[in-house]
Amino acid sequence: MALALQDEQRELDAAPSTDVSRRRQLTHEQVLLLYERLWQPVLASVLAACLLVGAMWPIMPPSYLLGWLGALLVVSGGRLWLAWYFHRQPAKRRRQRRWLYRFAWGTGIAGGLWGVAGLTMFTMEHHGQLAALAIVLTGIAAGGVTTLSPVAWMAPLFVLPTMLPLLVQMLLQNTSLALLLAAMIVLFLGLVLIINRRLHRTISDNIALRLLVSSRERQLRVSEARYRAIFRHTPLGVMHFDREGRVVDCNEKCLDILGNSRQRLLGMNLLTQLNDERVAGAIRDALESGTGYFEGTYRTVVSGKQTPLRAFYSALRNEAGEVVGGVAVIEDFTERKLAEETIHRQAYFDPLTELPNRRMLIETLASTIRDRRDDGRVGLVMFLDLDRFKIINDTLGHAVGDELLRQVSKRLLLSLDKDAMAARLSGDEFVVMMPALSSDRQAELSRAEHRAERLLSTLRRAYDLGGQHISVTPSIGYTLFPLGDEDVGDVLRHADTAMYQAKLKGRAQICGYEPSMQTQMSWRLEMEQALRLALAEDQLSIAFQPQLDENEHVIGGEALMRWHHPRHGWVSPEVFIAIAEESDLIVELETWMLDRCCGLLSRLPVEILPRLSVNISVRHFTQPGFVEGLTWVTGAHGIDPTRLVVELTESIMIDGLEDAVERMQALKQLGVHLALDDFGTGFSSLSYLKSLPLDELKIDRSFVSNLDTDGSDAAIVETVLAMAQHLGIDVVAEGVENEAQHEFLRTRGCRLFQGYHFYRPMPGEAFEALLAGREVEQAGQDRA
CATH class of the missing domain: 3.30.450.20 (PAS domain)
Known part of the structure; x- marks a missing residue:
């Protein structure tokens, strides 16, 4: 086995790897495309020539027209014979560069014949014939770009001889109409050449990717032999x-x-x-x-x-x-036992910022409220939301957004007294709690404004994010507690309402809660009504983030809902999904998305799109008739349910493990694949996985983002991968943003990946185009 491994490694090392070899291989593939597509432009050229001769027959000598047509037929026949002869050559001889030059000669001569037509058949007296001449020449030129673009200079070699004589004739007429038509020809030529350049880049990139895949397959053979050799170790x-x-x-x-x-x-x-x-x-x-x-x-x-x-x-x-x-x-699992304890600790601390999370905040605040009722003092809660965070996160990437959140957290900790608490609630929302102030409510209300101003001044200073100095300001809402018999939810809701009131004033604003404040409730009601209208008026759309296997082949994607409000623009999914989940509207939204996703699966065969993942909320999952509805929609679109991956979060177990397992078993019987999303951040423990009929786990991006810097996160990921392997569950690593993370996961046995390192979420049209491009590559490999 060791000798076989050495032989395969030598074969891999002997494969062409220099830039010169890769350029030669790329040129060869481009020439193959030219000859494979040649019959299309030749046939179109002959048909167009016949039409042009018919149009010019009444005004030009038939002998000339027949002579020109005959010349074109001879050239076209010669080009077809050249393609036939090329395909009969051994593969080694077809790699010779002279085939490219032979093709170029035929292309140039054909373009010259069309240029002769533009020069000799031009007439300003017969508008119909002039229009026919212009239409045929521009059509032939545009069509030539689509088939000649594999080689960048081939399309200009055809288009310029075809169109320039017509342009010269227009300029020589020296009339306003002729000059206008000449300008249009110049514009057309410019656009055609730009399109040719873009098509050439796309085709070259696809060919390069296919060659890379071939190289990776050779590497895979070596890897498989290596894995067999080290199995005993x-x-x-x-x-x-x-x-x-x-x-x-x-x-x-x-x-x-x-x-x-x-x-x-x-x-x-x-x-x-x-x-x-x-x-x-x-x-x-x-x-x-x-x-x-x-x-x-x-x-x-x-x-x-x-x-x-x-x-x-x-x-x-x-x-x-x-x-x-x-x-x-x-x-x-000595080390994994420690990692499991780390997961338990992360139930109370945010893994990104290391601040207390929502659960710890709620428990601590509940205890503090009881204490303040007993001693008569007041406490202060401030709710912070970072302005423009989503824009920074989407524009500069999640890595920059995460670093910003970490720096904000550090500033919060440095600016607070030791008995105060700063927690990350979710996303870019933070809560600061000062548990024990004085019993003078009016004085503390005045001081609260000053405390919020100091906090605002601290957080608004520019942040150094990888050499970029970014200024971010928070909107702050605050409230004293207890005001009466309110509970934890009431206190946080008061501070949240005050924060939204501050946002309505603009950026970097502060607002204290007042009992009469209903703006936030009205806003949420407005957004809920707008969301219902969006569903009815097709304002919603779906973005898709591709998922890749270990060979970096796109094997599926995750569907992500998007909403473009006519007045507010793009609405954050965190905002409208949260609003939808507070009502049964989430069921309608996800039902709509399931229908659209099943429709996409029905349009694209399994070879192009093997699978598609759809997130399902707890509210929808626990709805009566959910399984029946899913059965109906897959049947209505005629798709194989095994191509649909339903992503659930660990919160499905809040209402009882047995009910969750029963529903999941029903989905498994239908054939739907089940994935547990954001694994390690919710309510479940590792022991629950033995009871859940899962097909895959999605490692939360919070663990993946620090793989190359945080040993604890690396240990946790290794634990999850090893555990999933023993349980026969696939693992998808989401949030992969660099090659170091990709390599770490790949070498630990992870086989499915998703993240900005590969692709950002994209509109449906771009996703289908990406998949179509992959199909072209695979078809090209089959032909090779």
Whole structure:
């Protein structure tokens, strides 16, 4: 196996890799395209020539017209013969550059013949014939661009000889009409040459990508051989035992985990010699029912080593279906245990900013409200929202947006007293709580304004984001508590309402809550009504972010809803989705999106778009008839349900794990694939995954973004990947923004990727164009 690996590596190293070789290969592919497309312009040229001769017949000598037509037919026949002869040549001879020059000669001569027509058939007295001449020449020139653009200079070689004689004739007439027509010809030539340049770039990029894919396939063969060679050195322990439970074989990692030598472990009876009945019971389960599972701290028989491990046992059967033994896959999850504890900690802290998150804020604020009612003092809550954050995030990228949020968090911490608390609520929303002020409400109300102004002054200073100095200001709303018998939700809602009131005043504004303030409620009601109208008037659209496999092939995408309001412009999904989720409107929106996505799947065959992911909210998922509705829409569009991936969040388990599993099982029976989105940021624990019928996990972008800088995030991602691999669940890493993250994930076994490193979310037309481009590449590979 090692020799085979070396041979394949030598083959890969011998493959052309220099810039000169790549340029030669690119030129060869361009020439292939020229000859494959040649029959189209030649046929169109002959038909157009016949039409032109018919139009000129009444006003020009028939002998001349027939002579010109005959010359064109001879040239056209010669070009077709050249294409036929080219395709009969061996592949090696077709790579010679002379074929490009032969093609160019035919193209130039054909363009010259059309130029002769423009020069000799020109007439200002017969407007009909002049119009026919101009239409035919411009049509032939425009059509030539579409087939000659693989080589940048080939289209000008045809278009300029075709059109310049007509332009010269127009200029020689020296009339206003002729000069106007000449100007139009100049404009047409400019546009045609620009279009030719763009088409050439697109085709060249597609060819280069196809060549890259071919190179990656060679690399994949080497990788597969390498993986086979290192299987016995996998980081997981693998053990083989017979029907009586005696150890037959194991790898080195298994010996390391169990702290045993090979001589002592081989031949040991796992059913009788183990001092842990839990492990023996799991092995019996595997031999009797097919599978067994153990998770816990295990103390080995010989060495007494205690190791937290997880073991999966599976029965091995012969051709008759009889159990002849079993195999165990053992994982030492000492480090993963620590990572799981980190995930638990992140239930109370935001992984990006390391500030307390919503859950911790709510629990702390609830306790503080009770304390203030008891001692008569007041507390202060300030709600902050960063102005223009979405524009910065969309324009400069998520990496810059994340860094901005981190710097804002640091400034918040430095500007607050030690008993104050700053929390990140979501997105670019922060909450500052000062838990214990004085009992003088009026004095503290006045001081609250000054505190908010100091905070505003601190946060509005420019931020250094990778050499760019960006100024961002917050809108701040504040409220004192307790005002009466309000709870945590009331206090946060008061501060939130005051913040939106501040936003209505403009950027960098401060506003305190007043009981009579209803602006926010009115605004939300207005937006909800506008959203209902948007659904009826087709203001909503869907963007798609492609998903790629390990070979960077586009194998699907995620559908993302967008809303362009006639007056407010693009509305943030965080805003209108939140509004929709407060009512049953989210069900209508997601039903609309499911219908559109199923329609796209029905239009595009599985070879072009294998799968498409759609986010489904908890409210929609728990609606009666959700499964039936999904069954109907897939049937109405006639699509295979296995091409649809329903993405759910961990919050589906809030109302009960059993109900969630029951609904998910119904979707699985339909054939729909299920994905758990934003894994690790919600309510579930790793143990829930054993109960959920999932096909894939989506690692939350908050873990992916710090892979190359944060060891904890890297450990968490490794945990999720290893766990998913053992459970047979695919993993999609979203939010991949650089090659370092991509390489880290790929080498750890992640096979599906999504993020700005590959593609940003794009409109449906661009997504279909991307997929169509991939189809062209694959078709080209088949021909090659």
